[in-house]
Amino acid sequence: MATKLIPEQEKMALNIYTQLMRSTNAVTEKMHSHLQAHQLTISQFGVLEAIYHLGPLCQKDLGKKILKTSGNITLVIDNLEKRNLVVREKDPEDRRRFTITLTPNGFDLIEKIFPEHSKIAASVFSVLDTKEQERLGKLLKKLGLKNI
Numbered sequence: 001m002a003t004k005l006i007p008e009q010e011k012m013a014l015n016i017y018t019q020l021m022r023s024t025n026a027v028t029e030k031m032h033s034h035l036q037a038h039q040l041t042i043s044q045f046g047v048l049e050a051i052y053h054l055g056p057l058c059q060k061d062l063g064k065k066i067l068k069t070s071g072n073i074t075l076v077i078d079n080l081e082k083r084n085l086v087v088r089e090k091d092p093e094d095r096r097r098f099t100i101t102l103t104p105n106g107f108d109l110i111e112k113i114f115p116e117h118s119k120i121a122a123s124v125f126s127v128l129d130t131k132e133q134e135r136l137g138k139l140l141k142k143l144g145l146k147n148i
Helices: 008-038 042-054 059-065 070-082 104-125 130-146
Strands: 086-091 094-102
Touching (some): 008 042, 042 086, 042 094, 059 070
Antiparallel strands (some): 086 094
Protein backbone atom coordinates (compact mmCIF):
# COMPACT_ATOMS: atom_id res chain seq x y z
CA MET A 1 0.00 0.00 0.00
CA ALA A 2 1.38 3.38 -0.98
CA THR A 3 1.57 6.11 1.63
CA LYS A 4 0.44 9.60 0.79
CA LEU A 5 2.81 12.46 1.31
CA ILE A 6 1.73 14.68 4.16
CA PRO A 7 2.00 18.42 3.49
CA GLU A 8 4.80 20.01 5.54
CA GLN A 9 2.42 22.19 7.60
CA GLU A 10 0.33 19.15 8.59
CA LYS A 11 3.46 17.17 9.42
CA MET A 12 4.70 19.97 11.68
CA ALA A 13 1.28 20.24 13.37
CA LEU A 14 1.22 16.48 14.03
CA ASN A 15 4.74 16.60 15.50
CA ILE A 16 3.80 19.52 17.75
CA TYR A 17 0.69 17.66 18.89
CA THR A 18 2.77 14.59 19.77
CA GLN A 19 5.26 16.73 21.68
CA LEU A 20 2.46 18.51 23.52
CA MET A 21 0.79 15.24 24.53
CA ARG A 22 4.06 13.68 25.72
CA SER A 23 4.86 16.80 27.70
CA THR A 24 1.33 16.94 29.14
CA ASN A 25 1.50 13.32 30.23
CA ALA A 26 4.93 13.78 31.85
CA VAL A 27 3.88 16.95 33.69
CA THR A 28 0.56 15.44 34.80
CA GLU A 29 2.26 12.32 36.15
CA LYS A 30 4.84 14.36 38.06
CA MET A 31 2.31 16.91 39.35
CA HIS A 32 -0.14 14.35 40.70
CA SER A 33 2.02 11.46 41.89
CA HIS A 34 1.78 12.68 45.50
CA LEU A 35 -2.02 12.39 45.48
CA GLN A 36 -1.91 8.59 45.69
CA ALA A 37 -0.60 8.82 49.25
CA HIS A 38 -3.83 10.65 50.13
CA GLN A 39 -6.07 8.35 48.05
CA LEU A 40 -7.20 11.23 45.85
CA THR A 41 -7.81 11.24 42.13
CA ILE A 42 -6.76 14.21 40.00
CA SER A 43 -10.42 15.26 39.75
CA GLN A 44 -10.98 15.00 43.49
CA PHE A 45 -7.89 17.11 44.12
CA GLY A 46 -9.15 19.61 41.52
CA VAL A 47 -12.46 19.99 43.38
CA LEU A 48 -10.79 20.43 46.76
CA GLU A 49 -8.27 22.91 45.33
CA ALA A 50 -10.94 24.95 43.52
CA ILE A 51 -13.10 25.28 46.63
CA TYR A 52 -10.03 25.99 48.79
CA HIS A 53 -9.02 28.93 46.59
CA LEU A 54 -12.38 30.18 45.33
CA GLY A 55 -14.75 29.32 48.16
CA PRO A 56 -17.96 27.29 47.90
CA LEU A 57 -19.11 26.64 44.33
CA CYS A 58 -22.11 25.01 42.70
CA GLN A 59 -21.58 21.65 40.98
CA LYS A 60 -21.95 23.15 37.52
CA ASP A 61 -19.25 25.77 38.16
CA LEU A 62 -16.96 23.15 39.68
CA GLY A 63 -17.40 20.95 36.61
CA LYS A 64 -16.48 23.83 34.32
CA LYS A 65 -13.52 24.75 36.51
CA ILE A 66 -11.96 21.28 36.45
CA LEU A 67 -13.19 20.38 32.95
CA LYS A 68 -15.58 17.58 33.91
CA THR A 69 -19.06 16.71 32.64
CA SER A 70 -22.06 17.06 34.91
CA GLY A 71 -22.30 13.28 35.37
CA ASN A 72 -18.61 12.94 36.17
CA ILE A 73 -18.51 15.85 38.61
CA THR A 74 -21.47 14.33 40.47
CA LEU A 75 -19.54 11.08 40.96
CA VAL A 76 -16.40 12.97 42.06
CA ILE A 77 -18.40 14.96 44.62
CA ASP A 78 -20.23 11.81 45.79
CA ASN A 79 -16.89 10.17 46.53
CA LEU A 80 -15.53 13.24 48.33
CA GLU A 81 -18.74 13.45 50.35
CA LYS A 82 -18.42 9.77 51.38
CA ARG A 83 -14.97 10.61 52.77
CA ASN A 84 -16.39 13.62 54.64
CA LEU A 85 -14.21 16.05 52.67
CA VAL A 86 -17.03 18.12 51.15
CA VAL A 87 -20.69 18.71 51.86
CA ARG A 88 -23.54 19.61 49.50
CA GLU A 89 -25.79 22.39 50.70
CA LYS A 90 -29.01 23.50 49.02
CA ASP A 91 -28.86 27.01 47.66
CA PRO A 92 -31.42 29.02 49.67
CA GLU A 93 -32.33 31.04 46.56
CA ASP A 94 -32.64 28.05 44.18
CA ARG A 95 -33.44 24.70 45.78
CA ARG A 96 -32.50 22.86 42.56
CA ARG A 97 -28.94 24.06 42.98
CA PHE A 98 -26.36 22.68 45.41
CA THR A 99 -23.31 24.51 46.69
CA ILE A 100 -20.27 22.39 47.48
CA THR A 101 -18.30 23.38 50.58
CA LEU A 102 -15.21 21.95 52.23
CA THR A 103 -15.72 20.20 55.55
CA PRO A 104 -13.13 20.80 58.27
CA ASN A 105 -11.53 17.46 57.22
CA GLY A 106 -11.47 18.59 53.58
CA PHE A 107 -9.97 21.94 54.52
CA ASP A 108 -7.27 20.28 56.64
CA LEU A 109 -6.41 17.82 53.85
CA ILE A 110 -6.10 20.39 51.05
CA GLU A 111 -4.20 22.75 53.33
CA LYS A 112 -1.76 19.91 54.02
CA ILE A 113 -1.41 18.78 50.37
CA PHE A 114 -1.39 22.09 48.49
CA PRO A 115 2.04 23.38 49.59
CA GLU A 116 3.64 20.15 48.31
CA HIS A 117 1.67 20.49 45.05
CA SER A 118 2.92 24.04 44.66
CA LYS A 119 6.55 22.99 45.23
CA ILE A 120 6.21 20.20 42.67
CA ALA A 121 4.87 22.71 40.13
CA ALA A 122 7.83 25.01 40.75
CA SER A 123 10.20 22.08 40.30
CA VAL A 124 8.52 20.80 37.12
CA PHE A 125 8.61 24.19 35.44
CA SER A 126 12.08 25.15 36.71
CA VAL A 127 13.54 23.74 33.48
CA LEU A 128 12.19 26.96 31.94
CA ASP A 129 13.39 30.38 33.00
CA THR A 130 10.85 33.03 33.99
CA LYS A 131 10.57 34.51 30.49
CA GLU A 132 10.11 31.06 28.96
CA GLN A 133 7.38 30.25 31.51
CA GLU A 134 5.58 33.49 30.69
CA ARG A 135 5.90 32.82 26.95
CA LEU A 136 4.66 29.25 27.33
CA GLY A 137 1.68 30.47 29.35
CA LYS A 138 0.78 32.99 26.65
CA LEU A 139 1.19 30.45 23.85
CA LEU A 140 -0.94 27.84 25.62
CA LYS A 141 -3.62 30.41 26.37
CA LYS A 142 -3.62 31.51 22.72
CA LEU A 143 -3.83 27.92 21.53
CA GLY A 144 -6.68 27.15 23.95
CA LEU A 145 -8.69 30.29 23.17
CA LYS A 146 -8.40 29.84 19.40
CA ASN A 147 -9.72 26.29 19.59
CA ILE A 148 -12.73 26.76 21.86
